[in-house]
Amino acid sequence: MRKRIQNLICLALAFVLVLSMAACGRAGNSPEQTSSAAPSEETGSPAASAAATDADADKSHSEGSRILVVYFSRTGEQYTVGVIDHGNTAIVAEMIAEETGADLFEILPEDDHYPMTYAELTDVAKKEQNEKARPAYAGDVPDLSQYDTVFIGAPVWWGDWPMIMYTFFEENAEALSGKTLVPFSTHEGSGLSGFDKKLSSAIPGSSVQSGFAARGNDCQNDQDSVRSAVNDWIAGLGF
């Protein structure tokens, strides 16, 4: 009988011990959880990652599927930057696409008759301008009815859009009419060079927004400042 009572007392004490350890455990964790909450958000707790993923998905769904970036750009020898393998305008186009979640379409000449040396390229471009040439481009333009906004960019060539861009404008004028168009250029001194007004005339019925111009040299050698200017411009447009 005495043994049974001793056993019961031991069992009760063990039970009390288990309860108090559980209570201590909860109290001990509490400050750690509080102090680690902020860093875990920054360092990517599952909850923080899920929120970021949702935000990214919203961005690409609401903006990426409705925005297109069309651009023309050349590699090879370019003014002040030597021989480049990533065109200045291509760099800006990609920054815009990254920032807005847009799709990209590059205008490539059907027959690439553009020389890779700067002096020869300027001659060919001048001849095309004088002749009001409409060089053909390759590939199929994406279905423009999917897009509300089209960013359109090119290098300034002799103070104007390269003639191949007029081919694109004229062939797609009807599909682009009624859309929001946003011009951008890269250049070495001429800025936007009237790209906005020329675009407005080429595509009647479009709403042409405030454009953006970057120096080609900065696109190669100061990409942080170009990216920051691109992002400020896009934010100013409300995207």
Ligand SMILES: Cc1cc2nc3c(=O)[nH]c(=O)nc-3n(C[C@H](O)[C@H](O)[C@H](O)COP(=O)(O)O)c2cc1C
């Ligand atoms: C044929 C040709 C004509 C150019 N004309 C001008 C011009 O009128 N004004 C200007 O500021 N830059 C002019 N440039 C410089 C380009 O606009 C500049 O280097 C641009 O960033 C090139 O971009 P890309 O690498 O995307 O082709 C010209 C360059 C070429 C090749």
